[in-house]
Amino acid sequence: MVLRLGLTGGIGSGKSTVAQIFEVLGIPVYYADIAAKKIMNEDKGLRSAITNIFGEQAYENNILNRKYVSSIVFSDPAKLQQLNALVHPATKKDAETWMQQQTSPYAIHEAALIFEAKVSDRLDLVIGVSSPLELRIKRAMERDKVSREEVLKRMAQQLDEELKMSKCDYVLLNEEQQLLIPQVLELHEKLVGLSKQKNDG
Numbered sequence: 001m002v003l004r005l006g007l008t009g010g011i012g013s014g015k016s017t018v019a020q021i022f023e024v025l026g027i028p029v030y031y032a033d034i035a036a037k038k039i040m041n042e043d044k045g046l047r048s049a050i051t052n053i054f055g056e057q058a059y060e061n062n063i064l065n066r067k068y069v070s071s072i073v074f075s076d077p078a079k080l081q082q083l084n085a086l087v088h089p090a091t092k093k094d095a096e097t098w099m100q101q102q103t104s105p106y107a108i109h110e111a112a113l114i115f116e117a118k119v120s121d122r123l124d125l126v127i128g129v130s131s132p133l134e135l136r137i138k139r140a141m142e143r144d145k146v147s148r149e150e151v152l153k154r155m156a157q158q159l160d161e162e163l164k165m166s167k168c169d170y171v172l173l174n175e176e177q178q179l180l181i182p183q184v185l186e187l188h189e190k191l192v193g194l195s196k197q198k199n200d201g
Helices: 017-023 032-042 044-054 066-073 077-100 133-144 148-156 161-167 180-201
Strands: 005-009 029-031 107-109 125-130 170-173
Touching: 005 017, 017 029, 017 107, 017 125, 017 180, 029 032, 029 077, 032 044, 032 077, 032 107, 044 066, 044 077, 066 077, 077 107, 107 180, 125 161, 125 180, 133 148, 161 180, 170 180
Parallel strands: 005 107, 005 125, 029 107, 125 170
Antiparallel strands: none
16 A cells, blocks of 8 residues: 655745656655646536636636636635635545555655645645745746745745644654755655555455
C-alpha cells in the first residue's frame, strides 16, 4: 500500500518547485490544480453546472475561460464557494483513483487547499512549504504578472500561513537562505523508511 502524502503551501511558497524535486527522485506527484482544469474542461456534468453559475462566457471553444471565472471568484466569496463545491469533490475522486494506481513507496497529492478542501482526511501525512510573506508576494507577482494588490486578494482566500504550517507533519523552508534540495532529500529518506514500516507492519 502506497504511503499517501499531501504537499501544500501558500501562493508563491514554491510548492511546485518542491514537487518537481520529488519527481526527480522518482516520486509520482498528482497536481490538483492541473487535474481540476482538465476535469472542468472534460466533465460534461461539471461544465454545465459551471455554465449555470457563471453564464455562457465561462467557456470559450469548449475550454474554461479561466480569466473570466477568476475575475469573478476572487471578488465574490460566495461564487468561489459554489465553484469549489463543484470542483473539489470531482478532483478528490480523480486523485483517489490515481493514488490507487501508484506503486512507488509513497505518492504526493500537491494542492494549495489541502486542508480547506478536506483532502487531508484521505492522506497519511502532509508536507508544508513555508516562505516569508514578502518573498511569496514577489514570486507570485513575477510568476502571474499581477499586481501586489491582486496577490494579497488571492492570499486572503487561503488559510493563514502559520495555521496551515501548524497543521502539517513536516515543514520545508523555502526562504533562499537554507538550501531546499538537501531538505527534500532528507525528508525523502525518512518517507521511504516510513513506507517500508507501513508495508512490513
